[in-house]
Amino acid sequence: MTAAPHTPMGPDDRMAVVMITHNRRDEALLALSRLRDLPERPHVVVVDNGSDDGSAAAIRERFPEVELVASPVNLGAVGRNVGVDRVEAPFVAFCDDDTWWEPGALRKAADALAAHPRLSVVTGKILVEPGGREDPINAELLHSPVEGPDWMPGPTLGSFLAGASVVRRIAFTGVGGFSERLWLGGEEELLAADLATAGWELVHLPDVVVHHQASTQRDTVLRRRHGLRNALWFLWLRRPVRAALRRSRDVLATAPRDRITLLAVLDAVRGAGWVLRERRRLPENVERRFRALEESQRSSAARRYGR
Known part of the structure; x- marks a missing residue:
């Protein structure tokens, strides 16, 4: 039976957010302030990947409601695995410290996942800030050549972009999450292939909007x-x-x-x-x-x- 959508404006307990951060204290704090303002009021888990710039202490002080995991080392994308293990909500949105979800986007993703039980990943449309221009990857997502089943609510994808995606928790954990070996950088493709092998589908929904302002603090x-x-x-x-x-x-x-x-x-x-x-x-x-x-x-x- 298809689950009914939650009310348009109230909190949505179907959704949690996992954010990873490393040595981007100010950006992480800004991202968390935006998450706190979302109408969905998701449970937020932050995995601080071994920062030495005071990120963990600042997050603990400014956002006591956030569940903080202060890793002594940089776990890379595996930090997301750690965060997902901390939540009970059926759907988990990933958020990098230089991205933020538009109000209502997480509810739309949750509605799609609830309506389609074989759907494992919803990847949204990325707007590049400042300016809100479309990321070039959006056109590729929208015109994906991958063939999927008739019930898909949008274009079927072969892979996804973690910082712009919401996952079904049982699908993600069922295939083991992100690979420790790959650490960080193009880590999504292997996970996407393993999800598809397990019978899960991935979709692009352009009305699920995420903003990205690329950090200057990157190697x-x-x-x-x-x-x-x-x-x-x-x-x-x-x-x-x-x-x-x-x-x-x-x-x-x-x-x-x-x-x-x-x-x-x-x-x-x-x-x-x-x-x-x-x-x-x-x-x-x-x-x-x-x-x-x-x-x-x-x-x-x-x-x-x-x-």
Whole structure:
């Protein structure tokens, strides 16, 4: 039986929010103030990933209602796993410390998840701040070439963007959440493939809106190195050999021929033993989804590794 939507303006106990942060004290505090003002009044868990700038103490003082997990080390995306383990709500929105959900967006996502029991992820439309312009990735999400079942409430996706997504908790935990090995940077693709393999669907809903004002406090070198490494690892872990080789060539073609790319490739090769032990080829129905994405991935300006 389909669950009835909650009232348009009141709190929504179906929803929790998990935010990870690292050494972005002021941005984390601003993000939490915006979460506190949401009409859904979600339970919020913040995982502070080993910050040394006083983030944990400031959050504890300013937002006593927030559940804070102060990790002594930077867990990367696995911090989200830790946060999800702390909540009981059926649906969990991820929030980075430089993103925020528009009022009402979480309720719309929860309504979609409640209405469609095989739906595991809702990815929203991203507006880039300041200015509120559309992120280029929105067009790719809206025109996704992935074929899905007739009941889907929007375009079927092959992967998702964690900071702009709401997940079904039992689906997320059922496939193990984000990989410790991948840490952070393009970590979503492996999880998306494993969700699809388990029979779950992923959707883009453009009326679920999230804002993103990219932080200046980021290690762009490490981000690119890990993103490229993880893209290669995903291909080697899950795609058939020919597809993995073809897509590896495509991924490397978008990357500058520089030291960072070399280090990323070396990192990927050093993990070959782990990859071979953990390799599980996608079932054909899921592999078709990733084949359908290849052309858009090759031409995508939003997925290049030179940034």
